[in-house]
Amino acid sequence: MSASVLYDVPGPRAKRRVMLFSVLALVGLLAGLYVVYRQLDKQNQFDADKWSPLFDPTDDSFELVWARIGEGMANTLMAAALAVVFSLVIGTLLAVTRVTSAPWYRWIVVGFIELLRGIPVVIAIFFVARVLPEFGVSLEPMWYLVIGLTLYNSVVIAEIVRAGINSLPKGQREAAESLGLTRGQVLRLVLLPQAFRAMLPALISQLVVILKDTSLGFIISYEETVRVAGQIVQNLSNPIQTYLLIAVIFIVVNYALSRFAIYVERRLSQGKKAAKTDEGAAVVHADDLAGAGATNVG
Amino acid sequence: MNVIFENFALYRDGFFKTLLICAYAMVGSLVLGTILAGFRVSPVPPLRWIGTSWVNVFRNCPLTVVLFFCAFGLPEVGINGAYFWFSITALVLYTAAFVCEAVRSGINSVPAGQAEAARAVGLTFGQSLTTIILPQAIRTVVPPLGSVIIAMIKNSAIVGAFGVGGELFAVSDTLTGSRGEAALPVLTGIVIAYLLITLPAGAFLGWLERKVAIAR
Numbered sequence: 001m002s003a004s005v006l007y008d009v010p011g012p013r014a015k016r017r018v019m020l021f022s023v024l025a026l027v028g029l030l031a032g033l034y035v036v037y038r039q040l041d042k043q044n045q046f047d048a049d050k051w052s053p054l055f056d057p058t059d060d061s062f063e064l065v066w067a068r069i070g071e072g073m074a075n076t077l078m079a080a081a082l083a084v085v086f087s088l089v090i091g092t093l094l095a096v097t098r099v100t101s102a103p104w105y106r107w108i109v110v111g112f113i114e115l116l117r118g119i120p121v122v123i124a125i126f127f128v129a130r131v132l133p134e135f136g137v138s139l140e141p142m143w144y145l146v147i148g149l150t151l152y153n154s155v156v157i158a159e160i161v162r163a164g165i166n167s168l169p170k171g172q173r174e175a176a177e178s179l180g181l182t183r184g185q186v187l188r189l190v191l192l193p194q195a196f197r198a199m200l201p202a203l204i205s206q207l208v209v210i211l212k213d214t215s216l217g218f219i220i221s222y223e224e225t226v227r228v229a230g231q232i233v234q235n236l237s238n239p240i241q242t243y244l245l246i247a248v249i250f251i252v253v254n255y256a257l258s259r260f261a262i263y264v265e266r267r268l269s270q271g272k273k274a275a276k277t278d279e280g281a282a283v284v285h286a287d288d289l290a291g292a293g294a295t296n297v298g
Numbered sequence: 299m300n301v302i303f304e305n306f307a308l309y310r311d312g313f314f315k316t317l318l319i320c321a322y323a324m325v326g327s328l329v330l331g332t333i334l335a336g337f338r339v340s341p342v343p344p345l346r347w348i349g350t351s352w353v354n355v356f357r358n359c360p361l362t363v364v365l366f367f368c369a370f371g372l373p374e375v376g377i378n379g380a381y382f383w384f385s386i387t388a389l390v391l392y393t394a395a396f397v398c399e400a401v402r403s404g405i406n407s408v409p410a411g412q413a414e415a416a417r418a419v420g421l422t423f424g425q426s427l428t429t430i431i432l433p434q435a436i437r438t439v440v441p442p443l444g445s446v447i448i449a450m451i452k453n454s455a456i457v458g459a460f461g462v463g464g465e466l467f468a469v470s471d472t473l474t475g476s477r478g479e480a481a482l483p484v485l486t487g488i489v490i491a492y493l494l495i496t497l498p499a500g501a502f503l504g505w506l507e508r509k510v511a512i513a514r
Contacts, residue, residue: 007341007423018341025344043375118496119489120455122467127489130474130481208358215360219459226362239370247359247367254358 040240050238054245065232072228073249079142079214079224083149084207090150091157096187098158099165113155121152122216129220141222145214153210160202164195197268204261208254215250225249301479302487305469312469313491319386319465320451320495326390327450328443331397338402349398356395361453364388369460385457389450396446404439405431437510444503451495466491 010018040046053061098109116124125148132139132147168191176190196203215226229246233239302309338349356364368388369381408431416426458467470488474481 008417010341014341018343021342022344025342025348029344029348039375045375114497114500115493118452118493118500120452120467120492122455122459123470123485123488123492126467126470127481127485131485134481212358212360215362216456218362226360226366229363230366233370239366240374243363243367243371247355247363250360250363251355251358255354258358 045240050236050241053232053236053238054241061236065236068228068232069225069245072223072225075142075222076211076214076217076224079145079149079217079222080207080211082142082146083153083210083214086146086150087153087157087210088203090154092161092192094154094158095161095165096192098162099187109158113158116151116155117159119152121148121213122219124148124152125216126219141217141220144220145217145222145224148216149210149213152213153206156206156209157203160199160206161195163202164199165191167198168194200268201261201265204257204264208257208261211254211257212250301473301483305473308469308473309466309487309491312466313494315465316451316454316491317495319382319389319454319457319462322386323389323393323450323454324447326386327393327397330390330394332401334394334398335401335405338398339405353395353398356392357399359392361388361392361456364392365456365460381457381460381462385460385462389454389457393446393450393453396449397443400442400446401435401439403442404435407438408434440510441503441507444499444506448496448499448503451499452492455492 007014044050048056052059053065056062094109094113098106098113125145128148128151129141129144132144172190172194173186176186181189214224217224218227218230221227225246229242233242236242334349334352337345338353340346340349365385365388368384368391372379372384372387412430412434413426416430421430454465455467458465458469458471462468466488470485473479473484
């Protein structure tokens with residue numbers, strides 16, 4: 001932590017002080033954990049029958065429980081994958097048309113994007129699930145979820161793509177245009193390939209958001225991981241253990257994805273330095289897009 | 299559209315209930331998130347561990363799971379309360395991780411030379427933090443923090459699905475479900491109600507951003 005803005009590299013006295021506070025903090029932490037442990041123990045949360053269906057292969061319910069969790073995870077991944085693909089296609093189209101088209105069309109797209117960004121994704125999903133059947137469009141719950149997620153995430157991805165295109169040096173477009181390429185060709189051959197590279201980290205981060213948001217499928221009875229967990233809890237009445245397991249699964253997968261995003265970002269900026277291009281590096285940082293992906297929170 | 303006017307009281311109450319939930323959750327998550335950010339930049343390793351694990355756990359876990367955990371897990375260990383408070387707890391725990399990251403990146407964005415200069419002229423840690431670092435950090439923090447809060451407002455819709463009655467999502471569920479009203483007008487009303495919160499909040503944030511913007 002010597003690189004911190006806030007303090008110098010500690011000297012002997014500061015080191016002693018840090019040591020003292022570390023010990024105090026550790027004691028506090030352990031005390032807190034002990035209180036939690038004692039409370040859990042007092043409420044019999046460590047009883048074998050609450051854990052063994054989830055973790056003991058010899059338990060009668062073990063296979064059934066994991067088969068259900070597996071189904072739930074498959075459904076989660078399925079919905080997430082479809083939503084990602086659709087959002088990517090629609091988002092890119094939105095961004096590209098926004099960059100190139102006539103002003104009146106651009107305003108429509110901007111309005112659409114602003115509107116959809118202001119709506120909670122739960123409401124988008126619920127809207128799709130309740131309104132489409134009124135117009136005679138009855139689909140599997142999964143499609144409602146996918147459409148809802150796509151509505152919301154395509155505008156987020158449109159913003160990411162736009163930021164990616166805007167982050168490119170102006171000379172790229174100018175050079176391409178002066179070669180006589182049409183607007184479509186400039187985008188397709190010159191701008192988009194570079195923009196996608198630059199925004200890969202942000203896109204991977206958005207993947208985490210989509211994966212998390214599939215858990216909203218429970219409101220429209222889609223059998224994804226979290227809903228399956230709810231059913232398990234109803235049968236085994238072990239909410240703490242089951243939700244803990246589900247949380248760990250999500251955290252491991254998403255943490256791996258986040259690390260991967262950081263790794264890709266680092267790789268890309270290294271390539272930039274090696275190539276000695278200008279320093280306005282065209283990598284769209286995941287964090288810069290907190291605005292676009294305000295959802296990072298959701 | 300008549301359904302909106304006929305049930306205007308329901309909509310109005312839902313609107314204010316949502317605002318109330320958001321206000322509690324905003325205060326809670328700002329306080330907790332700032333404390334966590336303090337942990338993450340502190341020189342004391344165990345505190346840093348706590349901050350880092352908090353962020354990694356809650357940023358990568360769906361809010362739904364956190365909510366379920368609070369709503370059904372806490373009663374199991376003898377903590378009882380209204381769903382209202384459970385859901386606010388979950389929102390705070392979850393949002394604090396994002397607040398923490400926004401604040402931390404703000405502190406890190408202050409050029410190291412600023413703090414070094416402050417120490418070189420003899421300011422204490424407290425003085426350099428309050429007069430040099432934080433005034434600059436806060437300006438950088440405003441835009442991402444605003445986005446976090448707006449996202450939190452949108453996330454608050456999820457708590458309606460957890461039996462926190464009366465907020466906007468729950469209103470839409472009641473009207474289209476048990477009351478059997480047509481979904482399109484009901485949900486259009488709900489969408490408008492959310493836009494009434496998020497669009498002004500976004501505009502205010504944009505204004506604030508321009509106001510505190512600094513050229514660096």
